[in-house]
Amino acid sequence: MTMATSGEVKIIGLWASSYCVRIEVALKLKGISYEYIDEDLSNKSPLLLQLNPIHKKVPVLLHNGKTIAESLIILEYIDETWPDLPALLPKDPYERALLRFWANFFDSKLSGSGRTIFITEGEEQEKEVAVLKENLNVLENGLKKDFGDKKSFCNGETPGYLEVVMGPSFFWLKILEDVSRAKLIDHKNTPFLFSWLTEFCEFGVAKDALPDQAKLVAFAKKRREMLMESSKHQ
Amino acid sequence: MTMATSGEVKIIGLWASSYCVRIEVALKLKGISYEYIDEDLSNKSPLLLQLNPIHKKVPVLLHNGKTIAESLIILEYIDETWPDLPALLPKDPYERALLRFWANFFDSKLSGSGRTIFITEGEEQEKEVAVLKENLNVLENGLKKDFGDKKSFCNGETPGYLEVVMGPSFFWLKILEDVSRAKLIDHKNTPFLFSWLTEFCEFGVAKDALPDQAKLVAFAKKRREMLMESSKHQ
CATH class of the missing domain: 3.40.30.10 (Glutaredoxin)
Known part of the structure; x- marks a missing residue:
């Protein structure tokens, strides 16, 4: 093109x-x-x-x-x-509805937890980690039920809508683990999510678009300090 | 069909x-x-x-x-x-994006305020009424900018996606005024919104689907009492 x-x-x-x-x-x-x-x-x-x-x-x-x-x-x-292939969303209205449902669930239930974990510590953080893990389990079971027989990705061989939505945040979760020292996502608790989104992060164009891990960790540490400092003065 | x-x-x-x-x-x-x-x-x-x-x-x-x-x-x-006419969303991707943007704004910014106003009173309620009114003004100006030259409805002569999303809540806002005694929406502050959504509520199939006003007021009063009572015991 x-x-x-x-x-x-x-x-x-x-x-x-x-x-x-x-x-x-x-x-x-x-x-x-x-x-x-x-x-x-x-x-x-x-x-x-x-x-x-x-x-x-x-x-x-x-x-x-x-x-x-x-x-x-x-x-x-x-x-x-740009409806040419690869399509982000499949043509079938029901499959589209399922993908949108999980994307909305992800944005409404998990993003806020991630932000809270990012700027808290101790008991407050532990409480939010528990909420996040519970929602990751809901995701794990729901996605396995709806897309358990998928190939590499929900649409087939190429990442589509749901991977594009969840994949970059999965990459971020791993940075968040590093910065917050909380264990959040692994192949034992949520094996389906873990292997599916790991595959996304390794996929050519996704790998190209994702930030450099060391650079992102440095950015996250600095930003976390700043946000925690400014929340003390509120 | x-x-x-x-x-x-x-x-x-x-x-x-x-x-x-x-x-x-x-x-x-x-x-x-x-x-x-x-x-x-x-x-x-x-x-x-x-x-x-x-x-x-x-x-x-x-x-x-x-x-x-x-x-x-x-x-x-x-x-x-059922893509046959009337379509809820137009074909043009940019128009679709605008309609989705305002529907999301409406659901994320106004629904919560409505719920809070419904179960509060006095100062707490007044504070939330101010938030709601500010967001109604944002809607008024934004919709006038994006759809100021529309016919009766955004898609033309028949209600579509955005009217279907906002119209029933507009009807509810008027019930909420009655139940909470707060002035929320009128033709002076938000004339564009007011006349547009009044027209929706008068439209044949919308009128058929909207609940009976007196029955809804009675239901809302009873539910408000129940929710306020139960929030006291929390």
Whole structure:
């Protein structure tokens, strides 16, 4: 696919954000060239505030001057705008509904826990780790039930919507383990999730889009200190 | 459309829930016959717990034995399964993204405020009313910017996705005003929202699906008392 057919595509993002990596992996899977504009979240750019005045969050996709916000909505936009293979979502409405259900479950139940674990310690952190683990078990059993007979990925041989949503956060969970010293996800408790998302992280374009692990750990440690320090002064 | 083409369609719902009315209006717009199974939320049925073990919430759509949960996901399923006119979502990916953006904003920012206002009073309620009004203003300005030149509805002459999402809750907001005695939405502060959603509530199939106002007020008063009483004992 050439630039002529895909038009001007820009991501306003943050290299360390798993939500932004979702968009990068999706575009790479489709073979769409894009320009990446990296934000400094401690000093949000006038461009970001102008493009996403409602949520003031990354990622934002700019396509031929049109602005699309919210990562799950951007993924649907990408799939509908470039419907050529590989499709992120399958054609069958019921399969699409299942994938969207688990993506929403993931974003509504697990992301918040991850953030809390990131900026807490001791008892408060342990409590949230227990919540996260319970939800990981729900995911493990639910996904095994709905996609237990999948090939490598839910859509077949290539990662699709649900891997693009969950894979980058799985990578982040492993960083979070390192930074918070809490054991969160492993092949014993959630073997299905673990092997499925490990395979995603090893997949060509996903590996290309995921941040460098050492760089991300250093970033996470610094950001954690900063957030914990500022929460003390609130 | 006959039963032969649409198959067996059931809604597990609650007549008073705006989330369930969404599904009824969508099916009525498409001309799909359905059976309605009314839940008692203070005593959830084994059927509901079996069909939606993750969230244990209505609405659930049953279509030829397949289970779909979460109202926004059900609406997408309905539109994809019966793509004949009237379409809930337009074909253009950017318009779809805008409609999804505002539906998500509505569900994530306004539903929680509505619930809080419903079960609080005095200062606590006033604080949440201020939050709700601020978000209604964001909606008013955002929708006017994105859909200011729409005909009756975003898709044209017939209600579509965004009206189906927001219209039933707008009806509920008016009940909430009655029950909580807080002024929430009117034609002076949010004229665009007010006239647009009033038109929805007057539209044939929407009017058919919306609960009887007096019956809903009585239900809401009783439920409010019960929830406020039980929150005192927590």
